Amino acid sequence: MIKQLSVFVENKPGSLMQVTSALTDAHINIRAIASFDTPEFGILRMVVDKPAEAKAYLTGKGFVVRIHDVIGVELKDEKGNLNRMLSILAEGAININYIYSFVIRENRAPVMVFNTDDYEKAAKVLEEANVKIAEETDL
Amino acid sequence: MIWAKEETLPRAEMDAIQLERLKETAVYIYERVEPYRRKMDEAGVKPEDIKTLQDLGKMPFTYKTDFRENYPDGLFAVDKKEIVRYHASSGTTGKPTVVGYTAQDLDMWMNNVARIACMGGATSEDVAQISFGYGTFTGALGLHGGLEKIGASVIPMSSGNSNKQKMFLQDMGVTLLVATPSYALHLGEILREQGVDPSKDLKVHIGLFGGEGMTEPMRDEMHKVWGEQFVCTQNYGMSELCGPGVSGECTELCGMHINEDWFIPEIIDPETEEVLPPGSAGELVITCLGKEALPLIRYRTGDLTRLMYEPCKCGRTTVRMENLSGRADDMLVIRGVNVFPSQIEEVLFKIDEIGPHYEILVERQNRLDVMTITVELIDDRLLDSYSKLSKLEQNIKGALKSQLGLATHIRLVAPNSLQRFEGKAKRVTDLRKDGL
Numbered sequence: 230m231i232k233q234l235s236v237f238v239e240n241k242p243g244s245l246m247q248v249t250s251a252l253t254d255a256h257i258n259i260r261a262i263a264s265f266d267t268p269e270f271g272i273l274r275m276v277v278d279k280p281a282e283a284k285a286y287l288t289g290k291g292f293v294v295r296i297h298d299v300i301g302v303e304l305k306d307e308k309g310n311l312n313r314m315l316s317i318l319a320e321g322a323i324n325i326n327y328i329y330s331f332v333i334r335e336n337r338a339p340v341m342v343f344n345t346d347d348y349e350k351a352a353k354v355l356e357e358a359n360v361k362i363a364e365e366t367d368l
Numbered sequence: 369m370i371w372a373k374e375e376t377l378p379r380a381e382m383d384a385i386q387l388e389r390l391k392e393t394a395v396y397i398y399e400r401v402e403p404y405r406r407k408m409d410e411a412g413v414k415p416e417d418i419k420t421l422q423d424l425g426k427m428p429f430t431y432k433t434d435f436r437e438n439y440p441d442g443l444f445a446v447d448k449k450e451i452v453r454y455h456a457s458s459g460t461t462g463k464p465t466v467v468g469y470t471a472q473d474l475d476m477w478m479n480n481v482a483r484i485a486c487m488g489g490a491t492s493e494d495v496a497q498i499s500f501g502y503g504t505f506t507g508a509l510g511l512h513g514g515l516e517k518i519g520a521s522v523i524p525m526s527s528g529n530s531n532k533q534k535m536f537l538q539d540m541g542v543t544l545l546v547a548t549p550s551y552a553l554h555l556g557e558i559l560r561e562q563g564v565d566p567s568k569d570l571k572v573h574i575g576l577f578g579g580e581g582m583t584e585p586m587r588d589e590m591h592k593v594w595g596e597q598f599v600c601t602q603n604y605g606m607s608e609l610c611g612p613g614v615s616g617e618c619t620e621l622c623g624m625h626i627n628e629d630w631f632i633p634e635i636i637d638p639e640t641e642e643v644l645p646p647g648s649a650g651e652l653v654i655t656c657l658g659k660e661a662l663p664l665i666r667y668r669t670g671d672l673t674r675l676m677y678e679p680c681k682c683g684r685t686t687v688r689m690e691n692l693s694g695r696a697d698d699m700l701v702i703r704g705v706n707v708f709p710s711q712i713e714e715v716l717f718k719i720d721e722i723g724p725h726y727e728i729l730v731e732r733q734n735r736l737d738v739m740t741i742t743v744e745l746i747d748d749r750l751l752d753s754y755s756k757l758s759k760l761e762q763n764i765k766g767a768l769k770s771q772l773g774l775a776t777h778i779r780l781v782a783p784n785s786l787q788r789f790e791g792k793a794k795r796v797t798d799l800r801k802d803g804l
Contacts, residue, residue, distance in 0.1 A: 235751035239781055265754070270780050272751050291784040295751035326753060344753075
C-alpha cells in the first residue's frame with residue numbers, strides 16, 4: 230500500500246520542471262514518476278519519500294495536488310514476472326488505469342506501480358497469488 | 369430599385385412623419401407599458417410634452433437591462449393573443465431578451481427588410497440562400513421574409529454544413545447569399561479549396577451581410593474570394609428594435625441608410641448620456657415608431673457610430689450611419705451571436721471545481737471566430753483520473769453552449785496562473801483585427 234502524488238500540470242515547456250524544482254527545494258526525494266501524452270493539460274504522477282509534506286509544500290506554491298493510494302508490487306528481476314502479475318489481475322478481471330515503474334532501486338527488486346478502481350480486489354488477488362505488495366516502509 | 373417612397377422624402381416631410389408617429393408612440397407606450405410609464409413619471413414627462421422632435425430628448429432611455437428586469441414580456445404593449453411571433457437574443461445573463469410581434473409588426477418588419485434587400489441590389493429575379501442560423505435569432509427569418517416580400521426565391525439553408533451549402537449554390541443557381549461576412553469568407557475559401565471558383569463557376573453576385581460588422585478589409589477579401597463582380601453590402605439591426613431592417617448599405621457603399629420613418633436615431637455620449645450634435649461619433653440610440661407589440665423609446669443600442677445627413681447618390685434621403693466603430697459596453701459578437709462576458713461569468717461561477725478567475729480570448733481561425741476561456745482548476749479530486757478532468761472540461765463547454773448557443777474552447781490552468789486585478793478586471797482579449 231503506497232501513496233501516490235498527482236499534480237496538475239499544463240502541457241507547456243517547463244511545467245514538469247516547476248514541480249521537480251519545488252520538490253527539490255522542499256528536500257523531497259522522487260522515487261517514481263510518470264506522465265502521459267494528453268492534449269492540453271496533464272497529471273504528473275509521483276511516488277515520493279514524504280507524500281504529506283510534498284503535498285503541503287506544493288499546494289502552498291499554488292499547485293493542485295492529490296494524494297491517493299496505489300498498489301506497488303515488488304517483482305523479481307526475472308523474465309516473465311511482469312506478465313505473471315498482469316495475468317493474475319486479468320484473471321481477476323481487474324482493470325488497470327495506468328502503470329509505471331520506479332526510477333532507481335539500488336539492486337533491490339523492481340517495483341511496478343499501478344492504479345485501479347478495484348483497489349481492494351486487486352490487493353486480494355495479488356496476495357492470494359503470493360505477489361509481494363510494497364508498503365511505504367519498503368521503498 | 370428603391371422599395372418605398374418614404375426613403376426619398378425631403379427632410380421636412382420626413383420630420384413631419386416622425387413627429388406624428390413619435391407623438392402617437394409616446395401616448396401608446398405611456399398608456400400600455402407600465403415600466404416605461406414609471407420612468408416617464410419619474411422623469412416628469414407626459415406624452416403631451418412631446419411637441420417637436422427635439423422634445424424626444426426629454427424622454428427617458430430604455431436599456432438592455434430593462435428587458436431582463438421585465439422578463440419575459442413585461443415591456444410588451446399588447447395581450448399575448450395579439451402576438452403572432454416571438455424571437456429571442458442573448459441577455460446579459462441567463463435569461464434571453466425576448467421580443468414579440470403582432471401581425472402588423474411582422475408586416476412592417478418585412479417591408480423594412482425588403483427595403484434593405486433592394487438597397488443591396490436584390491430583385492424578384494434573385495435566388496437567395498440564407499446561411500444565417502435559423503432558430504430564435506431574428507437574422508435568418510428576417511431576411512427570409514424580406515426577400516420573399518420582394519419576390520425573390522428563398523432557400524432556408526441555415527449555417528454550417530459547407531458541402532450542402534455548396535451543392536445548393538451550384539445546383540439551384542443561387543444568385544444572392546445571406547450570411548455573416550466571416551462565414552461568407554470561410555465558405556468562399558472552402559469552395560476554392562474544392563476547386564470551385566465562385567466568380568466563374570457560380571452565379572452568386574450579391575451578398576447581404578449582417579450579424580456582425582464588415583470592415584473594409586473584409587470587403588476587399590470578399591472580392592478576392594467571391595470575385596470582383598460580387599456586390600457585398602451589410603445591414604444593421606437588433607432583435608429589440610425588430611431584427612434586421614433598421615438600416616442597410618446601398619450599392620454606393622457610403623454608410624447604412626436608416627429607415628427613418630420607423631426608427632429615429634440619436635447619437636449620445638455614452639458616459640454623460642448627452643445628445644451630441646449631428647456628425648459626432650457616439651452611441652446610437654433608437655426610438656421605434658409604430659410598433660404595436662414592443663414599442664421602444666430611446667433604446668441604448670451600445671453600438672458606436674456616426675450619422676451622416678447628406679442625401680446619397682443612390683437617391684435616398686434617409687440618414688446614413690457609419691460602419692460601427694465598436695461598443696459602448698463589453699458585448700462581443702462571436703459568429704454573429706452577441707455574447708456578454710457576464711453570461712459567461714454566470715456559468716463559470718456555478719461550477720465548483722474551478723476558481724472565480726477567468727480570461728476570454730477571441731481570435732479568428734480560418735475566418736471564423738474562436739473563443740477560448742481559461743479557468744483555474746481548484747479541486748484536487750479531479751486528479752484521480754484524466755477522464756475526470758476531461759469530463760470537467762466537457763461540462764464547462766456544455767454549460768456555455770446551452771447558455772450562449774456557441775461552442776467554446778476551454779483551457780484549464782493551475783490556480784493563481786491568471787492575472788489578478790485590483791479594480792476593474794480586464795478579462796477579454798480580442799485579437800480580431802479588421803475582422804480578418
